[in-house]
Amino acid sequence: MLAAVLAACTPDAPATPAASDATGPGGEAVAALPAGAPEQFGFGAHASEDRIARWDIDVKPDGEGLPPGSGSVEEGRRVYELSCMQCHGPTGTEGPNDRLVVAGDWEQWPPGRAFGAFWPYATTFFDYTRRAMPQLTPGTMSDDEVYAVVAYVLHLNGLLAADAVLDAESLAAIEMPARDRFVPDDRAGGPEIR
Structure with a gap:
């Protein structure tokens, strides 16, 4: 052979x-x-239309690609306790993995390695969570569970009310605190970049 x-x-x-x-x-x-x-x-296996559709789950910053469904902050708290707390701590500030909650003022820069400083769009946080979390069993949460846990983390960061329910429309409307601190990388490339 x-x-x-x-x-x-x-x-x-x-x-x-x-x-x-x-x-x-x-x-x-x-x-x-x-x-x-x-x-x-x-x-x-053959890449059928159905198999491709199951992997074609990207979500754009404007919310295009968000699935149907919804989740409340309270439902998200339960999902967080079952699926997230072991890596991010009981309140999202302890770790051992990345902090999900900013313990301080958003206006201080840099706010440390925390959720709001790394996500210019809440839709991108949804996309990442849907694909990559929980760490040991990525992609196993339902769309409703992802909406819920994203709602809970946004609430912990003071970006969503305790009685809020997230869906595709409301998630796309959220403005993340550090959005304006991100700038497009417009470098053309070339040998000086490599």
């Missing part, structure tokens, strides 16, 4: 008969396989 792979990597490797009619994504790779090599290797 290794010999077949190495042979396929040489510039003078013969192409398969399908080389001239290889079309679609990955067609060139299939066309470069040596004659007799299998087109499938027995692992993975």
Whole structure:
């Protein structure tokens, strides 16, 4: 098998008969396989529209891509106690991981490594939480649970009332305290950047 792979990597490797009619994504790779090599290797699955849709969950700063659902601050407190407290502490200020609550004035700069200083948009915090939390089982919270825990963390930071309920519309309307401190990186690149 290794010999077949190495042979396929040489510039003078013969192409398969399908080389001239290889079309679609990955067609060139299939066309470069040596004659007799299998087109499938027995692992993975076809990227169906349904499978792609399950991974296409990005949320933009303006709220585009937020899922249906909602969550209250009180529901978020329960989710936080079950899924977040072991890493971020009982009040979000202890750790051992990043502090989620600013213990002080937002106007002091820098406010330390804390939630509000790193998220210019609350929607981005939702997106990150949905994909990456809880740390040991990322992506396991329902959309309602993510809305709820985001509502709770926003409340702990004084950005949301105790009786608030978050959904796609209300989340996108929240202005984060450090939003204006973020600036676009408009560097063009080039050797001086690398």
